Amino acid sequence: MIRATSQEQAVAPRSGDERKWTRQHLLDVDDLSGDEIGLLMETADSMKEVLGRDVPRVPTLRGRTVVTLFYEASTRTRASFELAGKALGADVINVAAGGSSVEKGESLIDTVRTLQAVGADVLVMRHGSSGAPHLVARHVRSSVINAGDGWHAHPTQALLDLYTMRAHLGDVRGRRVVIVGDIAHSRVARSNIWLLSNAGAEVTVCGPATLLPAGLRSGDPPVEEPQALPRVNVETDLDAAVEGADVLMALRLQKERMTGGLLPSLREYATLYQLNESRVARAASGALVMHPGPINEGVEISPAVASSLQSVIDEQVTNGVAVRMAALLLMCGVKTG
Amino acid sequence: MIARTVLSAEEIRRAVRRIAHEIVERNHGLADVVLVGMRTRGVPLANRLAEAIGEIEDASVPVGALDIGLYRDDIASRAPHVQPTDLPMAMEGRTVILVDDVLYTGRSIRAALNALTDFGRPAAIQLAVLVDRGHRQLPIRADYVGKNIPTALHEDVDVLLEETDGHDEVRIAREEGEQ
Missing domain, CATH: 3.40.50.1370 (Aspartate/ornithine carbamoyltransferase)
Structure with a gap:
């Protein structure tokens, strides 16, 4: 080591943004810091x-x-x-x-x-x-x-959903997000649950019990494996779930679920789980309406809500x-x- | 790291004022002049120049911020870290004065020239830097220089500014053990 001369002094390196991306692949969002x-x-x-x-x-x-x-x-x-x-x-x-x-x-x-x-x-x-x-x-x-x-x-879908929420709400910490629909068969729901939970939002999933994943249905034994989903609120009554929510996200209902015997009829699903104007009115004022697309209008979301001012569906794209x-x-x- | 100061806060202030005078003298009227600071430390310098010009000429010169991260030619060797570019108007027909803290290889300036032309066709582009440390790798020179500081390749020139670092100072730093 060389001693500093009189006008030289030991200093810390100039500060800069040291965050670096080191991931070669983007396969999931569950382990993003x-x-x-x-x-x-x-x-x-x-x-x-x-x-x-x-x-x-x-x-x-x-x-x-x-x-x-x-x-x-x-x-x-x-x-x-x-x-x-x-x-x-x-x-x-x-x-x-x-x-x-x-x-x-x-x-x-x-x-x-x-x-x-x-x-x-x-x-x-x-x-x-x-x-x-x-x-x-x-x-x-x-x-x-x-x-x-x-x-x-579906990592990039969850990331764009989070990005859209942050653009409107700022930090999502403590914000209430309701995801409604076929949670069990949805990669969008899974990735959103992980990412939003990691970002500090309070997530509620809502849907008929047949479309909720194992471990989240009432009466299921708790799943304690590391790959289990993070803790979320589970609600089968959409009217209760939307109360005061900041974000309402409807998932596409895949019609093939009907043939699988998981749903009695599209009409019944729409009656119980469609995002319509009266349900949006129960959410927080200015709540965001989101949908990953493609939309089945009149099934999981009403046409009026999908094209309302609160809808950010086009912005998501x-x-x-x-x-x-x-x-x-x-x-x-x-x-x- | 060990470092010695090559410009004090007062010397930086004087250099900025002198450059402001030179800009006014060279661009009579300042009508179409826009100052564009290169992120990160070119931006506060551009703001200071605009303020100094305002004191000299009673003119308000618009200031923009340019990020060159997307125009660099070395993406594979440094993790890209980009910030938005924020220009106050179209560059078409303007006299753009690019502002950066240190002029070194000239590669950042090359990238900035490419970036700027994506926003229109300026009438002219001039370059103002606080420090020119030499070692150019491209045929690029500055129109306004705060101070020429000869350096060795293994040395770093750190420009510290109140706005980004808490105080004003330019220093030359090297790793301990390097001659």
């Missing part, structure tokens, strides 16, 4: 500024390749990732399972290895089986972003692009050796 969530949200703010420009395009990811690989139908998520990649200057290739070598019987691992070999830096993937993106992440050097896997997780740009940007900044 507060700093990581904050960094994603702030980066999304900057992305929103880019999207507001006359020419919403920056050259940041020029030369990078984003591949969307969708084994399930999707309009908004796929289009949103494609726009996000293009706004950042990346090349975007869309691969749908139908019409690709998947139809010739190519395995998932072979497909993603092929996509990696053609130069995919980021693989955005949707699959009907829970955990498929986790499996893929173990076999490729590319970054993997989970765009929905089975009933398990716009914010989705900004949040996905943030995710792509942060992933591409991580060295993968």
Whole structure:
């Protein structure tokens, strides 16, 4: 060590923002730290500024390749990732399972290895089986972003929902969020429960007992495993659940649940669990109405509520692009050796 | 880290005032001039310049903030940390004075020039920096310089400002053990 001369002195390094994104993959939201969530949200703010420009395009990811690989139908998520990649200057290739070598019987691992070999830096993937993106992440050097896997997780949807809430309500700590619908089969609900709970919101899930996940139905033994969902309020009466709520989020009712014998009729479901004007009126004044889309108007949400001033459904879609740009940007900044 | 002070708070104040005078002298009338600070520390410097110009000329010069994170060419080697760009008006036809704390390799300025042209076609772009430490890697020079400070490559120039760091000081720092 060299001793400081007379006019030299020991000092601490100049302070700066030391938060760094170190994750190679975005597979779930259950383990995101507060700093990581904050960094994603702030980066999304900057992305929103880019999207507001006359020419919403920056050259940041020029030369990078984003591949969307969708084994399930999707309009908004796929289009949103494609726009996000293009706004950042990346090349975007869309691969749908139908019409690709998947139809010739190519395995998932072979497909993603092929996509990696053609130069995919980021693989955005949707699959009907829970955990498929986790499996893929173990076999490729590319970054993997989970765009929905089975009933398990839909991280970017939850992140854009949180982003939209923060834009209107500020910090969501202590805010009451009601999620109504088919909680048991919904990756959107699961990811929102994790993310909103981590962010300090008070989450209430509401739906008929047949559509609540195991562990949340009354009479179920408590689930104490680490992968169990965080503690939420459970309510089967929507009128009681919405009382004083800050956010009302309806989930899409998948009609195939009817054939499964879980619901008596669409009409009965609509009577008991539809977000309608009288229910919105019981919530806190100015409460946000949200829906991940696509909407079954007249089933889980009434047309009047879906298009009301309190509805931020269109904004969710716009914010989705900004949040996905943030995710792509942060992933591409991580060295993968 | 050990450091020595190369500009005191008073010297920074004087440098800012001198640059403000030079800007006024060179841009007669200041009609289309806009100051654009580069995040982070270029922004408070741009605000100080605007204030100093206001005292000299009784003119109000608009100030904007530019983030170059999305225009850097080294995304793979440094985690991107971006903040929104906030410009008060279209850059079309304006005389833009870019303001940064330290001019070093010139790569940040290159990125800033690319970023600016995404907001329109300025009539001219000038560059004001508090410190020029040398070691350019691109053909870029500053129009206004607070102080030229020769440095070695292993040294860091830290600009500390009241608004971001609690006090005004420019210092040269190096890791202990480095000659």
